[in-house]
Amino acid sequence: MMKQRLGIIDGIRGFSLIGILMANMLIFQYGIWGMDELEHFKLFAGDEAANIWLKIFVEGSFMPIFMFLFGYSMIKMKEKLEENGGKVKRHFARRFFLLIGLGLLHSTFVWEGDILFSYGCLGLIMMIFLNRKPKTIFIWAVTLLILTSFIGFGNMMETPEEAERIDSYVQKANLIYADGSYSDIKDFRNSGEDPLGLPPAAYLFIILLTPFMLCPLFLFGMYAAKMHWFTQPNEERKRYVRLASILIPIGLLLKSIPYLMPNSIWAGVAEILGAPLLAIGYIFAFALLYAKGVNPVFLKLFENVGRLSMTNYLLQSIICTTIFYGYGIGLFGQIGVLNGILLAISIYGLQVISSHFYLKVWKVGPFEKLMRIGTYLKWSGNSKKKTGTAVAANVQVEKQA
Incomplete structure (x- = not known):
């Protein structure tokens, strides 16, 4: 059962990486601010439709899958640590601080779209839910999902001054990323230049709000792990079908509203709420493949990518910045949205192949x-099992802490 469960989770994680790469391709090609200002770049036939397709089917709905699995894995790791007599909170603290450090290095020296830093910070917060009951976690998840969705209420428009600053920033970024040296791009990325010109209080509010925006999917993942979902695919098949068939259409409809009714005051709410609902729908749709008896060789390809998820995620940054930035090939803003999608599929295909052969040699x-080394403080990267008495004592101490 454990082997099968891990296969599903690794498979879903590997599946999420293709969507993450396609969505991130917009940032690699145009920058965080430029991805929504495509009029400044060279576009080709089909790019407008491809961009809308990305916004509805991909953007904002694959990264939450990673968040869901992060929460799921936290609970499974907790169970393993308790089984082996490890100190749960200490292990998690080391793991999340290491994740924060990797995220800082990644964002400083490689790419501006890093997620590892945020995951590490949020992981420290999520530790308060490790020993909560499934019902409590579910209530928190639903409540936060609804409340944070209303941040998009009103779909506020940019002021002319903000639009002018953003245009100027995007044009400057275009020149630097396309033609600049590594040091030019690194200095620009870390300059702290703000095209919106918001006051410090606004950024403090954003920093305080961000964990609440990200929490729901982490909590849903923790809930799923505590309920032992994805452990018996054949027995859970009806759940997969029911949730996928409900959540995918609802998610797609909500994410389409900004394009079907662009002037609606509810467009922002619909988009923010639709993204995580679609993500959860995708999770159950992919899990259904395990209950339908799909060729295990095909599923194993996704599992291999998922087992190397962090390595593959960081490699995506290195490969794409080399392709698009001036110190590499310098194709920033040149290939278009549709070709960017095709490039993402090609890179992911190479990662499927490389992951397959890598895991034939290394585990x-x-x-x-x-x-693992940073978490367990052991070169083997594994936790050391303790005797039954020691395990019971450690578990009791953790629950009282």
Whole structure:
């Protein structure tokens, strides 16, 4: 059962990486601010339709899958640590601080779209839910999902001054990313230049709000793990069908509202709420493949990518910045949205092949190994099992802490 469960989780994680790469391709090609200002770049036939397709089917709905699995894995790791007599909170604290450090290095020296730093910070917050009951976690998840969705209420428009600053920033970024040296791009990325010109209080509010925006999917993942979902695919098949058939259409409809009714005051709410609902629908749709008896060789390809998820995620950054930035090939803003999607599929295909052959030689990826060493403080990267008495004592101490 454990082997099958891990296969599903790794498979879903590997599946999420293709969507994450396609969505991130907009940032690699145009920058965080430029991805919504495509009029400044060279576009080709079909790019407008491809961009809308990305916004509805992909953007904002694959990264939450990673968040869901992060929460799911936290509970499974907690169970393993308790079984082996490890100190749960200490192990998690080391793991999340290491994740924060990797995220800072990634964002400073490689790419501006890093997620590892946020995951590490949020992981520290999520530790308060480790010993909560499933019902409590579910209530928190639903409540936060609804409340944070209303941040998009009113779909506020940019002021002319903000629009002018953003245009100027995007044009400047276009020149630097396309033609600049590594040091030019790194200095620009870390300059702290703000095209919106918001006051410090606004950024403090954003920093305080961000964990609440990200929490729901983490909590849903923790809930699923505590309820032992994805452990018996054949027995859970009806759940997969029911949730996928409900959540995918609802998610797609909500994410389409900004394009069907662009002037609606509810467009922002619909988009923010639709993204995570679609993500959860995708999770159950992919899990259904395990209950339908799909060729295990096909599923194993996704599992291999998922087992090396951190390594593959960081490699995507290195490969794409080399392709698009001036110190590499310098194709920033040149290939278009549709070709960017095709490039993402090609890169992912190479990662499927490389992951397959890598795991024939090694069992763990280099960055996954680093995380294990930092978590368990052992070169083997594994927790040491203790006697039954020691295990019971440690579990009791953790629950009282």
